[in-house]
Amino acid sequence: MPIRDWFNKKKIRSPKQPTSKRTVPVGIWSKCADCNKIIYQKELFDNHFVCPECGHHYRLSAWQRIKLLTDPETFRETESGLSAKDPLKFKAGKTYAASLARAKKKSRLKEAVITGRGKINGVTVGLAVMDFNFIGGSMGSAVGEKIVRLIELSIAEKLPLIIVTSSGGARMQEGVFSLMQMAKTSAAIGRYQRFGLPYISILTNPTMGGVTASFASLADIIIAEPQALIGFAGPRIIEQTIKKKIPEGFQSSESMLKNGQIDMVVERGRLKSTVSTLLAMLTLGEAANA
Numbered sequence: 001m002p003i004r005d006w007f008n009k010k011k012i013r014s015p016k017q018p019t020s021k022r023t024v025p026v027g028i029w030s031k032c033a034d035c036n037k038i039i040y041q042k043e044l045f046d047n048h049f050v051c052p053e054c055g056h057h058y059r060l061s062a063w064q065r066i067k068l069l070t071d072p073e074t075f076r077e078t079e080s081g082l083s084a085k086d087p088l089k090f091k092a093g094k095t096y097a098a099s100l101a102r103a104k105k106k107s108r109l110k111e112a113v114i115t116g117r118g119k120i121n122g123v124t125v126g127l128a129v130m131d132f133n134f135i136g137g138s139m140g141s142a143v144g145e146k147i148v149r150l151i152e153l154s155i156a157e158k159l160p161l162i163i164v165t166s167s168g169g170a171r172m173q174e175g176v177f178s179l180m181q182m183a184k185t186s187a188a189i190g191r192y193q194r195f196g197l198p199y200i201s202i203l204t205n206p207t208m209g210g211v212t213a214s215f216a217s218l219a220d221i222i223i224a225e226p227q228a229l230i231g232f233a234g235p236r237i238i239e240q241t242i243k244k245k246i247p248e249g250f251q252s253s254e255s256m257l258k259n260g261q262i263d264m265v266v267e268r269g270r271l272k273s274t275v276s277t278l279l280a281m282l283t284l285g286e287a288a289n290a
């Protein structure tokens with residue numbers, strides 16, 4: 001390989017460039033996908049799937065995330081039976097029906113979001129967590145409906161609302177039905193906020209497209225995990241459109257914080273305690289409804 005190509009390759013794989021393709025390595029010992037150091041799997045598990053060497057945050061499933069954020073045995077799922085239909089009988093190479101069947105088998109979920117009630121340090125919250133393993137965490141009509149029903153439940157029960165996002169954006173296999181979820185979820189958040197209830201959004205790697213452009217960005221406090229990719233269009237599409245190279249770290253959590261688009265970058269290990277402190281501040285103790 002010519003030495004110039006080697007440098008180019010190194011540049012593409014720079015740890016500062018967030019990527020959505022990194023998953024937790026398997027085996028007793030593994031090589032970190034970011035810093036290349038050898039890590040002991042148990043240490044990775046104990047550290048909430050954050051590399052103990054470089055701090056790289058591996059992707060969590062929705063259930064792992066719920067376990068991380070809520071008090072043990074307190075989460076109760078709602079609307080667990082809701083899942084996508086295929087109104088357009090969509091086909092692009094493979095059918096949408098086949099993609100749905102594959103996603104259900106791979107993720108063991110019925111949809112790309114889990115919603116429910118749970119306690120965070122004793123405070124009951126309405127919690128929605130997206131799962132990237134289900135068709136890239138994309139938002140179709142069932143995802144939008146589950147989120148709206150959680151918001152309505154949180155209004156009825158006066159619960160703080162926490163939504164954790166991990167999504168490539170709208171689910172294009174549902175065409176306009178997926179796009180209208182942006183307006184539907186945004187309107188529901190608007191209704192929720194008129195009651196003066198606190199909404200905290202937690203953006204994880206990646207949060208893109210119609211999810212960023214709707215409920216994810218409408219929270220009272222927007223938190224992101226370190227080095228998450230956050231934006232509307234992906235970096236490659238932007239580069240192809242503007243025909244320019246975009247800067248290193250563009251659309252990372254850190255760059256979003258610097259430009260005032262989010263409020264905090266919080267490491268995974270401090271996420272629960274941070275949310276708990278924020279809830280206490282936002283509700284001035286009223287949220288202690290346990």
Ligand SMILES: [Zn+2]
Nearest residue numbers: 032035051054
């Ligand atoms: Zn590492």
